[in-house]
Amino acid sequence: MSAADESLATRKAPFDVARIREDFPILKRLVHGKPLVYLDNSASTQKPQAVIDAMARFYADGYSNVHRGVYLLSEEATRSFEEARDKVRAFLGARETREIVFVRGTTEAINLVAHTWGRRHVGEGDEVLVSGLEHHSNIVPWQLLCEEKGGRLRVLPIDDRGELMLDRLDELLTPRTRILAVAHISNALGTVNPIRRIVEAAHRRGVKVLVDGAQAVAHHAVDVRDLGCDFYAFSGHKVYGPTGVGVLYGRAELLEAMPPYQGGGDMIRSVSFEKTTFGEIPHKFEAGTPDIGGAVVLGRAIDYVTAIGLEAIAAHETDLLARATEAIRDLPGVRLIGTAREKASVLSFVIQGIHAHDIGTVLDADGIAVRAGHLCAQPVMERFGIPATVRASFGMYNTREEIEAFARAVRKVLEMFR
Ligand code: PMP
Numbered sequence: 001m002s003a004a005d006e007s008l009a010t011r012k013a014p015f016d017v018a019r020i021r022e023d024f025p026i027l028k029r030l031v032h033g034k035p036l037v038y039l040d041n042s043a044s045t046q047k048p049q050a051v052i053d054a055m056a057r058f059y060a061d062g063y064s065n066v067h068r069g070v071y072l073l074s075e076e077a078t079r080s081f082e083e084a085r086d087k088v089r090a091f092l093g094a095r096e097t098r099e100i101v102f103v104r105g106t107t108e109a110i111n112l113v114a115h116t117w118g119r120r121h122v123g124e125g126d127e128v129l130v131s132g133l134e135h136h137s138n139i140v141p142w143q144l145l146c147e148e149k150g151g152r153l154r155v156l157p158i159d160d161r162g163e164l165m166l167d168r169l170d171e172l173l174t175p176r177t178r179i180l181a182v183a184h185i186s187n188a189l190g191t192v193n194p195i196r197r198i199v200e201a202a203h204r205r206g207v208k209v210l211v212d213g214a215q216a217v218a219h220h221a222v223d224v225r226d227l228g229c230d231f232y233a234f235s236g237h238k239v240y241g242p243t244g245v246g247v248l249y250g251r252a253e254l255l256e257a258m259p260p261y262q263g264g265g266d267m268i269r270s271v272s273f274e275k276t277t278f279g280e281i282p283h284k285f286e287a288g289t290p291d292i293g294g295a296v297v298l299g300r301a302i303d304y305v306t307a308i309g310l311e312a313i314a315a316h317e318t319d320l321l322a323r324a325t326e327a328i329r330d331l332p333g334v335r336l337i338g339t340a341r342e343k344a345s346v347l348s349f350v351i352q353g354i355h356a357h358d359i360g361t362v363l364d365a366d367g368i369a370v371r372a373g374h375l376c377a378q379p380v381m382e383r384f385g386i387p388a389t390v391r392a393s394f395g396m397y398n399t400r401e402e403i404e405a406f407a408r409a410v411r412k413v414l415e416m417f418r
Contacts, residue, residue, distance in 0.1 A: 015312035021397050023048040023304075034367030037402045042187050042215060042346055042393035043371055045240045047301075054300035055242065058293050066292055067266055067283070081292050084299030085282075091302045092232060092249050093223035099255065101282040102295050105246035106214040107137040109233035110181070112248055112285060113210055114141035116258040117231075118179065121208075124150040127176040129207070131193070132158040132383055133186040136376045138212045142181060152176075158383060162189035162338035169201050179208045184216035184232075188377035188389070189338025190321070190346030192220070199228040208254070214238055218395070219317060219344045221310040224249050236294060240396075241301030245294030248285070255281040262287040305396075313396045317345045320394045320403055327407035331414060337380075337389045348375070348389040351410075354417045356388035362416060363390075366409045368402075 021027050026046050029036045038046060058080070064073040066081045082097070089097045103109045118141075122128060128142045132155050139153075146153045156172055157165050164182075173180070180202045185192050195211055202209045210231040216222055218239040224232045231254070235246040250258075260267055260278055264287035269277040278284045305313070324347045328334050333352035351359060360372030371391040374381050381387060392406055 015308065015316055017316065017397065017399050020308065021399075023050065024397050025049060025052070027397060031367040031369070032365055037366075037368040037398075037405050039392040039394065039398065039402070039406060040369045040371050041218070041395035041398075042238070042391065044237045044243070045218060045395050046397070047242070048240060048304050050304050051241060051297055051301050054297045055293060058296050062296075063293070065289055077292060077296075080296045080299075081290070084295045087299040087302045088247050088249075091217075091222070091306065092247075093225050094249050095225060096252055098281050099249055099252050101248040101250065101255070101285045102290050103233075103246050103248050103285075104244060104291070105235035105237070106212060106233045107235075107246075109231075109246055109248035110138055110210065110212065111141045112261045113179075113231050113233075113250070114145045116261050116285075117208070117254065118142070118145045119149070120259060122146070122149050122151045122178045125176060126151045126178045127154050127174060128152070129154050129156060129172055129177050129180040131156045131164055131182045133162060133164070133189055133191060133193075133377070133380055134181070134183055135187050135212065135214065136378070137214075138181050138183060138210075139379070151178075155379075156180075156182075158189075158191075158380075161340050162186065162191045162380075163340045164191070164193055164198075166194070166197070166201075169198065173202060173205045173207055175205075177202075177205065177207045179210060181210045181212065183212040183214070184222070185213075185219065185344050185346075186338070186377075186380070187215045187346070188348055188375040188380040188391070189340060190343040190348070190393075191338060191340035192216075192342040192344050194342075195227045195229065203228065215344070215346075218305065219310070219314055221314075230254055236298040236301065239298075239301055240305055241298040242291075242294045245291045245298050247298075252281065255285070258285075260284050260287070264288045266290075308396060314344070316396060317394045317398075320398055320400070321345060321347060323400060324392060324394075324403045324406060327403065328410050331410065332418075333414070334410070337384050337386065345394045346391060347393070348391045350386050350389055351413065351417075354413060356390045358417070359390045359410070359413050362413045363406070363409045366405065366412070368406055368409050370406075 337348040356372040
Protein backbone atom coordinates (compact mmCIF):
# COMPACT_ATOMS: atom_id res chain seq x y z
CA MET A 1 0.00 0.00 0.00
CA SER A 2 1.42 3.41 -0.94
CA ALA A 3 1.62 6.34 1.47
CA ALA A 4 -1.30 7.95 -0.35
CA ASP A 5 -3.37 4.80 0.07
CA GLU A 6 -2.52 4.60 3.74
CA SER A 7 -3.43 8.22 4.28
CA LEU A 8 -6.77 7.44 2.71
CA ALA A 9 -7.34 4.22 4.58
CA THR A 10 -6.71 5.88 7.92
CA ARG A 11 -8.85 8.87 7.18
CA LYS A 12 -11.49 8.96 9.85
CA ALA A 13 -11.51 12.66 10.48
CA PRO A 14 -14.39 14.93 9.59
CA PHE A 15 -14.06 16.82 6.33
CA ASP A 16 -10.69 18.54 6.44
CA VAL A 17 -9.91 20.59 3.37
CA ALA A 18 -6.29 21.24 4.35
CA ARG A 19 -5.71 17.52 4.62
CA ILE A 20 -7.46 16.86 1.31
CA ARG A 21 -5.29 19.46 -0.43
CA GLU A 22 -2.19 17.57 0.60
CA ASP A 23 -3.44 14.68 -1.51
CA PHE A 24 -3.40 16.77 -4.70
CA PRO A 25 0.18 17.51 -5.79
CA ILE A 26 -0.83 19.97 -8.51
CA LEU A 27 -2.27 22.32 -5.90
CA LYS A 28 1.31 23.12 -4.83
CA ARG A 29 2.04 24.56 -8.26
CA LEU A 30 2.60 28.20 -8.88
CA VAL A 31 0.92 29.84 -11.87
CA HIS A 32 2.44 33.12 -13.06
CA GLY A 33 4.30 33.09 -9.74
CA LYS A 34 1.06 32.82 -7.73
CA PRO A 35 -0.44 29.84 -5.96
CA LEU A 36 -2.81 27.99 -8.28
CA VAL A 37 -6.47 28.58 -7.49
CA TYR A 38 -8.19 25.95 -9.58
CA LEU A 39 -11.83 26.87 -10.15
CA ASP A 40 -12.53 24.94 -13.34
CA ASN A 41 -13.71 21.74 -11.76
CA SER A 42 -16.76 21.46 -13.99
CA ALA A 43 -14.47 21.12 -16.97
CA SER A 44 -12.28 18.57 -15.24
CA THR A 45 -11.03 17.77 -11.78
CA GLN A 46 -7.46 17.40 -10.55
CA LYS A 47 -6.14 14.02 -9.44
CA PRO A 48 -5.19 12.91 -5.94
CA GLN A 49 -1.91 11.09 -5.34
CA ALA A 50 -3.83 7.86 -4.69
CA VAL A 51 -5.16 8.01 -8.27
CA ILE A 52 -1.77 8.94 -9.74
CA ASP A 53 -0.14 6.10 -7.80
CA ALA A 54 -2.80 3.62 -8.86
CA MET A 55 -2.13 4.47 -12.51
CA ALA A 56 1.62 3.93 -12.12
CA ARG A 57 1.09 0.76 -10.09
CA PHE A 58 -1.24 -0.78 -12.62
CA TYR A 59 1.20 -0.26 -15.48
CA ALA A 60 4.24 -1.17 -13.42
CA ASP A 61 2.81 -4.25 -11.84
CA GLY A 62 -0.54 -5.49 -13.05
CA TYR A 63 -0.85 -4.70 -16.73
CA SER A 64 -1.97 -6.91 -19.57
CA ASN A 65 -4.95 -7.14 -21.88
CA VAL A 66 -8.23 -8.38 -20.42
CA HIS A 67 -10.71 -11.18 -21.11
CA ARG A 68 -8.32 -13.16 -23.30
CA GLY A 69 -5.29 -14.63 -21.60
CA VAL A 70 -5.10 -17.88 -19.72
CA TYR A 71 -2.01 -16.57 -17.96
CA LEU A 72 -1.85 -15.03 -14.53
CA LEU A 73 -1.26 -11.41 -15.51
CA SER A 74 -4.26 -11.37 -17.81
CA GLU A 75 -6.40 -12.97 -15.17
CA GLU A 76 -5.26 -10.33 -12.68
CA ALA A 77 -5.89 -7.46 -15.08
CA THR A 78 -9.31 -8.88 -15.91
CA ARG A 79 -10.13 -9.18 -12.22
CA SER A 80 -9.05 -5.57 -11.56
CA PHE A 81 -11.07 -4.35 -14.54
CA GLU A 82 -14.18 -6.21 -13.44
CA GLU A 83 -13.72 -5.14 -9.81
CA ALA A 84 -13.68 -1.56 -11.02
CA ARG A 85 -16.96 -2.23 -12.80
CA ASP A 86 -18.44 -3.45 -9.56
CA LYS A 87 -17.20 -0.34 -7.75
CA VAL A 88 -19.00 1.77 -10.33
CA ARG A 89 -22.12 -0.33 -9.84
CA ALA A 90 -22.07 0.30 -6.10
CA PHE A 91 -21.25 3.98 -6.64
CA LEU A 92 -24.33 4.42 -8.82
CA GLY A 93 -26.55 2.13 -6.78
CA ALA A 94 -27.18 -0.10 -9.81
CA ARG A 95 -28.62 -3.53 -9.27
CA GLU A 96 -26.25 -5.53 -11.48
CA THR A 97 -22.67 -5.22 -12.58
CA ARG A 98 -23.63 -6.08 -16.15
CA GLU A 99 -25.60 -2.82 -16.26
CA ILE A 100 -22.31 -0.89 -16.23
CA VAL A 101 -20.70 -0.29 -19.63
CA PHE A 102 -17.24 1.26 -19.83
CA VAL A 103 -17.01 3.92 -22.52
CA ARG A 104 -14.75 6.90 -23.23
CA GLY A 105 -16.89 9.36 -21.32
CA THR A 106 -20.30 10.97 -21.10
CA THR A 107 -20.20 11.96 -24.75
CA GLU A 108 -19.64 8.41 -25.93
CA ALA A 109 -22.26 7.06 -23.52
CA ILE A 110 -24.92 9.35 -24.97
CA ASN A 111 -23.86 8.59 -28.54
CA LEU A 112 -24.05 4.89 -27.75
CA VAL A 113 -27.67 5.18 -26.62
CA ALA A 114 -28.61 7.42 -29.56
CA HIS A 115 -27.02 5.02 -32.05
CA THR A 116 -28.40 1.81 -30.64
CA TRP A 117 -31.59 2.32 -28.64
CA GLY A 118 -32.31 5.49 -30.57
CA ARG A 119 -31.96 4.05 -34.07
CA ARG A 120 -34.20 1.19 -33.16
CA HIS A 121 -36.94 3.17 -31.41
CA VAL A 122 -37.01 6.62 -32.99
CA GLY A 123 -38.66 6.71 -36.39
CA GLU A 124 -40.30 9.16 -38.76
CA GLY A 125 -42.32 11.71 -36.79
CA ASP A 126 -41.14 10.48 -33.39
CA GLU A 127 -39.86 12.95 -30.86
CA VAL A 128 -36.82 13.23 -28.61
CA LEU A 129 -37.19 15.65 -25.73
CA VAL A 130 -34.14 17.44 -24.33
CA SER A 131 -33.98 20.40 -22.00
CA GLY A 132 -32.91 23.97 -22.61
CA LEU A 133 -29.90 23.66 -20.32
CA GLU A 134 -28.11 20.75 -21.96
CA HIS A 135 -24.43 20.48 -22.80
CA HIS A 136 -23.85 20.08 -26.54
CA SER A 137 -23.11 16.41 -25.99
CA ASN A 138 -26.70 15.85 -24.87
CA ILE A 139 -28.10 17.75 -27.85
CA VAL A 140 -26.06 16.93 -30.94
CA PRO A 141 -26.28 13.09 -30.83
CA TRP A 142 -30.08 13.40 -30.63
CA GLN A 143 -30.13 15.95 -33.41
CA LEU A 144 -28.11 13.62 -35.64
CA LEU A 145 -30.51 10.79 -34.81
CA CYS A 146 -33.55 12.91 -35.61
CA GLU A 147 -32.03 14.05 -38.89
CA GLU A 148 -31.31 10.50 -39.90
CA LYS A 149 -34.69 9.12 -38.90
CA GLY A 150 -36.99 12.03 -39.69
CA GLY A 151 -37.64 12.57 -36.01
CA ARG A 152 -38.15 15.83 -34.18
CA LEU A 153 -36.04 17.30 -31.40
CA ARG A 154 -38.15 19.15 -28.88
CA VAL A 155 -36.99 21.29 -25.99
CA LEU A 156 -38.23 21.69 -22.44
CA PRO A 157 -37.45 25.37 -21.84
CA ILE A 158 -35.79 27.00 -18.85
CA ASP A 159 -36.93 30.11 -17.00
CA ASP A 160 -34.99 33.23 -16.06
CA ARG A 161 -33.42 31.54 -13.07
CA GLY A 162 -32.22 28.66 -15.20
CA GLU A 163 -34.73 26.18 -13.82
CA LEU A 164 -36.59 23.75 -16.05
CA MET A 165 -40.17 24.84 -16.76
CA LEU A 166 -41.68 21.68 -15.43
CA ASP A 167 -45.21 22.95 -15.91
CA ARG A 168 -44.55 22.48 -19.64
CA LEU A 169 -43.42 18.90 -19.24
CA ASP A 170 -46.76 17.17 -19.60
CA GLU A 171 -47.56 19.04 -22.78
CA LEU A 172 -44.13 18.27 -24.27
CA LEU A 173 -44.35 14.57 -23.45
CA THR A 174 -46.55 13.64 -26.39
CA PRO A 175 -47.62 10.26 -27.71
CA ARG A 176 -44.70 10.60 -30.16
CA THR A 177 -42.03 11.16 -27.50
CA ARG A 178 -39.65 8.21 -27.31
CA ILE A 179 -36.92 9.40 -24.98
CA LEU A 180 -36.20 12.35 -22.71
CA ALA A 181 -32.55 13.27 -22.27
CA VAL A 182 -31.73 15.62 -19.42
CA ALA A 183 -28.76 16.72 -17.32
CA HIS A 184 -28.75 15.91 -13.63
CA ILE A 185 -26.83 19.14 -12.99
CA SER A 186 -26.25 21.87 -15.55
CA ASN A 187 -22.61 22.59 -16.35
CA ALA A 188 -23.37 26.17 -17.38
CA LEU A 189 -25.81 27.19 -14.65
CA GLY A 190 -25.34 24.76 -11.80
CA THR A 191 -29.07 23.99 -11.72
CA VAL A 192 -29.84 20.69 -10.00
CA ASN A 193 -32.78 19.13 -11.81
CA PRO A 194 -35.49 17.17 -9.99
CA ILE A 195 -34.75 13.95 -11.83
CA ARG A 196 -37.10 11.70 -9.89
CA ARG A 197 -40.05 13.89 -10.65
CA ILE A 198 -39.06 14.13 -14.32
CA VAL A 199 -38.62 10.36 -14.59
CA GLU A 200 -42.04 9.76 -13.02
CA ALA A 201 -43.72 12.09 -15.50
CA ALA A 202 -41.92 10.46 -18.45
CA HIS A 203 -42.53 6.90 -17.32
CA ARG A 204 -46.25 7.60 -16.88
CA ARG A 205 -46.21 8.15 -20.66
CA GLY A 206 -43.95 5.20 -21.40
CA VAL A 207 -41.04 7.53 -22.28
CA LYS A 208 -37.51 6.41 -21.48
CA VAL A 209 -35.15 8.76 -19.64
CA LEU A 210 -31.41 9.24 -20.10
CA VAL A 211 -29.69 11.32 -17.43
CA ASP A 212 -26.42 13.11 -18.21
CA GLY A 213 -24.66 12.84 -14.87
CA ALA A 214 -21.37 14.41 -15.96
CA GLN A 215 -21.71 17.25 -13.46
CA ALA A 216 -23.44 15.30 -10.74
CA VAL A 217 -21.30 12.38 -9.65
CA ALA A 218 -18.53 14.44 -8.06
CA HIS A 219 -20.96 16.59 -6.10
CA HIS A 220 -23.95 14.47 -5.10
CA ALA A 221 -24.52 10.88 -4.11
CA VAL A 222 -26.32 9.22 -7.02
CA ASP A 223 -28.65 6.25 -6.82
CA VAL A 224 -29.94 5.26 -10.22
CA ARG A 225 -32.61 3.00 -8.78
CA ASP A 226 -33.90 5.76 -6.57
CA LEU A 227 -33.88 8.17 -9.53
CA GLY A 228 -35.63 5.53 -11.59
CA CYS A 229 -33.86 6.53 -14.82
CA ASP A 230 -33.25 4.14 -17.70
CA PHE A 231 -29.77 5.36 -18.60
CA TYR A 232 -27.18 7.36 -16.66
CA ALA A 233 -23.88 8.65 -18.09
CA PHE A 234 -20.77 10.11 -16.51
CA SER A 235 -17.06 10.75 -17.17
CA GLY A 236 -14.15 9.57 -15.03
CA HIS A 237 -12.18 12.79 -15.32
CA LYS A 238 -14.87 14.86 -13.63
CA VAL A 239 -14.84 12.69 -10.54
CA TYR A 240 -11.11 12.96 -9.75
CA GLY A 241 -10.33 10.02 -12.06
CA PRO A 242 -8.53 9.73 -15.39
CA THR A 243 -9.55 10.99 -18.83
CA GLY A 244 -10.46 8.49 -21.51
CA VAL A 245 -12.87 6.46 -19.43
CA GLY A 246 -16.49 6.91 -18.50
CA VAL A 247 -19.61 4.97 -17.80
CA LEU A 248 -22.98 4.23 -19.26
CA TYR A 249 -25.44 2.69 -16.85
CA GLY A 250 -28.45 1.11 -18.53
CA ARG A 251 -31.22 -1.03 -17.14
CA ALA A 252 -30.34 -4.64 -17.98
CA GLU A 253 -33.45 -5.40 -20.00
CA LEU A 254 -32.89 -2.32 -22.15
CA LEU A 255 -29.21 -3.07 -22.75
CA GLU A 256 -30.03 -6.66 -23.59
CA ALA A 257 -32.53 -5.64 -26.23
CA MET A 258 -30.23 -3.04 -27.81
CA PRO A 259 -28.11 -3.83 -30.87
CA PRO A 260 -24.34 -3.44 -30.50
CA TYR A 261 -22.74 -0.03 -30.97
CA GLN A 262 -19.41 -0.89 -32.54
CA GLY A 263 -18.24 -4.21 -33.93
CA GLY A 264 -14.92 -5.81 -33.13
CA GLY A 265 -13.08 -8.01 -30.71
CA ASP A 266 -14.35 -8.77 -27.23
CA MET A 267 -18.02 -8.10 -28.04
CA ILE A 268 -18.83 -11.33 -29.90
CA ARG A 269 -19.80 -14.86 -29.02
CA SER A 270 -18.91 -16.31 -32.40
CA VAL A 271 -17.87 -14.89 -35.74
CA SER A 272 -18.05 -16.41 -39.18
CA PHE A 273 -18.33 -14.75 -42.57
CA GLU A 274 -21.96 -15.78 -42.70
CA LYS A 275 -23.08 -14.69 -39.25
CA THR A 276 -21.81 -13.17 -36.02
CA THR A 277 -23.49 -13.63 -32.67
CA PHE A 278 -22.85 -11.13 -29.94
CA GLY A 279 -21.64 -11.51 -26.40
CA GLU A 280 -23.59 -10.78 -23.25
CA ILE A 281 -23.99 -7.31 -21.82
CA PRO A 282 -21.99 -5.29 -20.98
CA HIS A 283 -19.30 -6.77 -23.25
CA LYS A 284 -21.56 -6.48 -26.27
CA PHE A 285 -20.97 -2.72 -26.03
CA GLU A 286 -17.24 -2.84 -25.38
CA ALA A 287 -15.70 -3.68 -28.74
CA GLY A 288 -11.92 -3.69 -28.84
CA THR A 289 -9.38 -3.24 -26.09
CA PRO A 290 -10.92 -0.89 -23.54
CA ASP A 291 -9.09 1.70 -21.47
CA ILE A 292 -8.17 -0.95 -18.94
CA GLY A 293 -5.92 1.26 -16.83
CA GLY A 294 -8.47 4.05 -16.97
CA ALA A 295 -11.24 1.82 -15.65
CA VAL A 296 -9.11 0.34 -12.89
CA VAL A 297 -7.97 3.78 -11.79
CA LEU A 298 -11.50 5.15 -12.00
CA GLY A 299 -12.31 2.51 -9.40
CA ARG A 300 -9.56 4.00 -7.24
CA ALA A 301 -10.97 7.52 -7.71
CA ILE A 302 -14.36 6.26 -6.60
CA ASP A 303 -12.73 4.77 -3.48
CA TYR A 304 -11.14 8.12 -2.79
CA VAL A 305 -14.33 10.13 -3.19
CA THR A 306 -16.35 7.60 -1.23
CA ALA A 307 -13.85 7.61 1.64
CA ILE A 308 -14.20 11.36 1.97
CA GLY A 309 -17.95 11.13 1.51
CA LEU A 310 -20.13 12.83 -1.07
CA GLU A 311 -22.36 14.36 1.56
CA ALA A 312 -19.41 16.08 3.22
CA ILE A 313 -18.11 17.18 -0.18
CA ALA A 314 -21.52 18.57 -1.14
CA ALA A 315 -21.81 20.49 2.15
CA HIS A 316 -18.35 21.99 1.67
CA GLU A 317 -19.04 23.01 -1.92
CA THR A 318 -22.41 24.48 -0.99
CA ASP A 319 -20.65 26.71 1.52
CA LEU A 320 -18.12 27.80 -1.12
CA LEU A 321 -20.83 28.52 -3.66
CA ALA A 322 -22.82 30.60 -1.16
CA ARG A 323 -19.73 32.61 -0.23
CA ALA A 324 -18.65 33.18 -3.82
CA THR A 325 -22.17 34.21 -4.80
CA GLU A 326 -22.41 36.60 -1.86
CA ALA A 327 -19.00 38.10 -2.65
CA ILE A 328 -19.66 39.10 -6.25
CA ARG A 329 -23.43 39.35 -6.73
CA ASP A 330 -23.75 43.04 -5.80
CA LEU A 331 -20.61 44.31 -7.50
CA PRO A 332 -21.41 46.95 -10.13
CA GLY A 333 -22.28 45.47 -13.52
CA VAL A 334 -22.15 41.86 -12.33
CA ARG A 335 -25.00 39.66 -13.48
CA LEU A 336 -25.26 36.11 -12.27
CA ILE A 337 -26.26 33.61 -14.94
CA GLY A 338 -28.22 30.85 -13.29
CA THR A 339 -29.92 31.57 -9.97
CA ALA A 340 -31.84 28.33 -9.53
CA ARG A 341 -33.06 27.58 -6.03
CA GLU A 342 -31.20 24.28 -6.13
CA LYS A 343 -27.68 24.81 -7.40
CA ALA A 344 -24.43 22.93 -7.12
CA SER A 345 -20.83 24.08 -7.38
CA VAL A 346 -21.15 26.42 -10.36
CA LEU A 347 -21.07 30.21 -10.38
CA SER A 348 -21.55 31.66 -13.86
CA PHE A 349 -21.57 35.40 -14.36
CA VAL A 350 -21.00 38.25 -16.77
CA ILE A 351 -19.90 41.82 -16.16
CA GLN A 352 -21.52 44.48 -18.24
CA GLY A 353 -19.16 45.94 -20.83
CA ILE A 354 -16.29 43.52 -20.13
CA HIS A 355 -15.71 40.46 -22.28
CA ALA A 356 -15.68 37.12 -20.49
CA HIS A 357 -12.26 36.28 -21.95
CA ASP A 358 -10.79 39.51 -20.57
CA ILE A 359 -12.10 38.63 -17.13
CA GLY A 360 -10.65 35.13 -17.43
CA THR A 361 -7.27 36.53 -18.51
CA VAL A 362 -7.06 38.97 -15.59
CA LEU A 363 -7.95 36.19 -13.16
CA ASP A 364 -5.36 33.91 -14.72
CA ALA A 365 -2.66 36.50 -14.08
CA ASP A 366 -3.48 36.02 -10.39
CA GLY A 367 -3.23 32.25 -10.70
CA ILE A 368 -6.99 31.78 -10.75
CA ALA A 369 -8.21 29.27 -13.34
CA VAL A 370 -11.82 29.81 -14.42
CA ARG A 371 -13.62 28.99 -17.63
CA ALA A 372 -14.68 31.74 -20.02
CA GLY A 373 -16.78 31.07 -23.09
CA HIS A 374 -20.00 29.41 -24.14
CA LEU A 375 -19.27 26.37 -21.94
CA CYS A 376 -20.42 23.96 -24.68
CA ALA A 377 -23.93 25.18 -23.98
CA GLN A 378 -24.67 27.73 -26.70
CA PRO A 379 -28.46 27.40 -26.35
CA VAL A 380 -28.10 28.45 -22.70
CA MET A 381 -26.11 31.51 -23.77
CA GLU A 382 -28.79 32.36 -26.30
CA ARG A 383 -31.52 31.96 -23.68
CA PHE A 384 -29.79 34.56 -21.51
CA GLY A 385 -28.88 36.81 -24.46
CA ILE A 386 -25.12 36.64 -23.93
CA PRO A 387 -22.25 35.28 -26.03
CA ALA A 388 -20.26 33.86 -23.14
CA THR A 389 -19.97 33.68 -19.38
CA VAL A 390 -17.23 33.35 -16.84
CA ARG A 391 -17.64 30.24 -14.76
CA ALA A 392 -16.05 29.48 -11.42
CA SER A 393 -16.76 25.88 -10.44
CA PHE A 394 -15.77 24.30 -7.18
CA GLY A 395 -14.30 21.01 -6.07
CA MET A 396 -13.63 19.35 -2.75
CA TYR A 397 -10.17 20.91 -2.42
CA ASN A 398 -11.19 24.55 -2.85
CA THR A 399 -11.08 26.78 0.20
CA ARG A 400 -12.75 29.87 1.58
CA GLU A 401 -9.44 31.70 1.14
CA GLU A 402 -9.49 30.82 -2.54
CA ILE A 403 -13.01 32.22 -2.82
CA GLU A 404 -11.74 35.44 -1.26
CA ALA A 405 -8.86 35.55 -3.75
CA PHE A 406 -11.36 35.01 -6.56
CA ALA A 407 -13.58 37.84 -5.32
CA ARG A 408 -10.57 40.16 -4.96
CA ALA A 409 -9.56 39.38 -8.53
CA VAL A 410 -13.08 40.13 -9.81
CA ARG A 411 -12.98 43.47 -8.03
CA LYS A 412 -9.61 44.11 -9.65
CA VAL A 413 -11.17 43.50 -13.06
CA LEU A 414 -13.76 46.14 -12.28
CA GLU A 415 -11.07 48.63 -11.32
CA MET A 416 -9.00 47.89 -14.43
CA PHE A 417 -11.86 48.25 -16.90
CA ARG A 418 -13.69 51.19 -15.34
N1 PMP B 1 -22.47 16.77 -20.13
C1 PMP B 1 -22.15 17.73 -19.27
C2 PMP B 1 -23.23 18.31 -18.40
C3 PMP B 1 -20.84 18.15 -19.15
O1 PMP B 1 -20.52 19.12 -18.30
C4 PMP B 1 -19.84 17.57 -19.97
C5 PMP B 1 -18.40 18.01 -19.91
N2 PMP B 1 -18.22 19.38 -19.87
C6 PMP B 1 -20.23 16.56 -20.85
C7 PMP B 1 -21.53 16.19 -20.89
C8 PMP B 1 -19.26 15.88 -21.74
O2 PMP B 1 -18.34 15.14 -21.01
P1 PMP B 1 -17.08 14.47 -21.72
O3 PMP B 1 -16.43 15.57 -22.50
O4 PMP B 1 -16.25 13.99 -20.60
O5 PMP B 1 -17.60 13.38 -22.59
